[in-house]
Amino acid sequence: MTEKSIKVPGPAHPIIVEPARARVVVTVAGRVIADTRKALVLREASYPPVYYLPRTDVEMSLLERSEHTTYCPYKGDCAYYSVPIGGERMVNAVWTYEAPYASVKEIAQHLAFYPDRVDSIEVRDEN
DSSP: OOOOOOOOOOTTSOEEEEEOOEEEEEEETTEEEEEESOOEEEEETTSOOEEEEEGGGBOGGGOEEEEEEEEETTTEEEEEEEOGGGOGGGTTOEEEOSSOOGGGGGGTTEEEEOGGGSSEEEEEEOO
C-alpha cells in the first residue's frame, strides 16, 4: 500500500473557494439537471474557474455513480458520475470530492461538471 502525498495549496499553487454570486444552470439533452444560486467557484493556480454546485440543487436521480476515481494531491480523492440521458459523451461528466482536504473543505457535498461533457453550463451574473 502506498501513501498519498498531501500538498497544501500555497503561493506556487493557490486555491481559492468563494461563493459564485451567480445563478448556475446545467443542461443535458434539453433538460435542466442543476440550477442553483448557491454555487461555489474554485480558482486553482492557472486553471479556468470551476463551479461547484450543492447536491441539493442537482437532479441526483439523473446521475449514475461511476466506478471511475482519481486523486488530486491538493483536494483529495475524487469520485465521478455519468449522465445517462446524455449518451456516451456524458460518461464521467460530473466529479465530486466527498471528503476533501481541510484546505478546500467548502466543496464537500458539491458537484462540478465538465463543460465539454454537458450541453451547457450557464453562469448568470446576478450582481
